[in-house]
Amino acid sequence: QVHLVESGGGLVQPGGSLRLSCAATGLSLDYYAVAWFRQAPGKEREGVACLNSNDGVHTWGDTFYAESVTGRFIVSRDIARDTVFLQMNSLSPEDTAMYYCAASGDYGSTCHVINWSYGMNYWGEGTLVTVSS
Numbered sequence: 001q002v003h004l005v006e007s008g009g010g011l012v013q014p015g016g017s018l019r020l021s022c023a024a025t026g027l028s029l030d031y032y033a034v035a036w037f038r039q040a041p042g043k044e045r046e047g048v049a050c051l052n053s054n055d056g057v058h059t060w061g062d063t064f065y066a067e068s069v070t071g072r073f074i075v076s077r078d079i080a081r082d083t084v085f086l087q088m089n090s091l092s093p094e095d096t097a098m099y100y101c102a103a104s105g106d107y108g109s110t111c112h113v114i115n116w117s118y119g120m121n122y123w124g125e126g127t128l129v130t131v132s133s
């Protein structure tokens with residue numbers, strides 16, 4: 001059984017940084033696409049970053065970012081710990097949201113070109129990020 005658990009959220013001042021973690025059990029995240037999403041109160045869920053699988057044959061762990069976070073957020077994978085991270089820098093109040101990680105259940109999967117949530121079979125419960133002074 002696959003479980004994803006996010007952690008690392010909290011309260012941070014504008015301009016600050018946080019690193020979110022998405023730890024998986026029952027799934028080796030290196031071989032499956034993983035994405036981060038967020039949902040702010042009263043708003044629709046949006047994709048933040050997506051990471052292709054890295055099987056070393058057809059996929060190479062390419063990363064993709066929403067325009068709103070490009071240059072500020074970095075998604076990465078720790079193979080040994082089966083954990084995906086989202087490093088968030090230069091945070092602003094607009095980044096306040098519940099952040100979720102999701103993973104595909106298809107080996108060698110890649111981020112969907114239209115909607116990163118397509119093909120994401122597993123979702124965590126989320127971790128809350130609040131950016132406020």
